[in-house]
Amino acid sequence: MNQKTLTKADLAxxxxxxQWYRHGLARNVLYTEGAQYVAEHGGAYWLIDEIAFGxxxxxxxxxxxxxxxxxxxxDQxxxxxxxxxxxxxxxxxxxEYTDFPLPEIRFYFTNSIILLPSEY
Incomplete structure (x- = not known):
């Protein structure tokens, strides 16, 4: 299992x-380098999925x-x-359960793109 290394300071x-990334299943949804970083270092590809499928x-x-x-x-x-x-x-x-390493995170979604607020 990969260790989650995401910190709030990383996001700044x-x-x-x-560079843009295309969602593997919701092909009309793109996401930014910051969102990719959160997914990779926070073990949160599921969160990108939730936004795309939402x-x-x-x-x-x-x-x-x-x-x-x-x-x-x-309580996770x-x-x-x-x-x-x-x-x-x-x-x-x-x-019901998450091991996401931060207590809170926000993303924006506009023009079919998932991005961190600092990338807007």
Missing amino acids: HFTGSE QAESAVAAEEFQVWRLVVNT TATLTCDDGNDRVVFTKQI
Whole structure:
């Protein structure tokens, strides 16, 4: 098993993206170098999947700009939410277990691209 080495300080280094990654199943979804880094170093390809597959929900797809937030609880459960950028939640999912290394992370989704807020 790979050790998760993701820290909050790592994320500050991503302020743009020169390379895009295409989601393996949701082929219309791209993600940035920062999102790839989180997936690889945080063991969170599942989180990229959740955001990509979440686009199939009509309430989610109706939002041109989305803020995805994962909050990890001390018991290793988590809540994943999507809002419209104005704190109006359009999607919520309870995660029964996660070993994601950070207590919280946010992604933006716009123009079919998943990115870190610092890459926007």
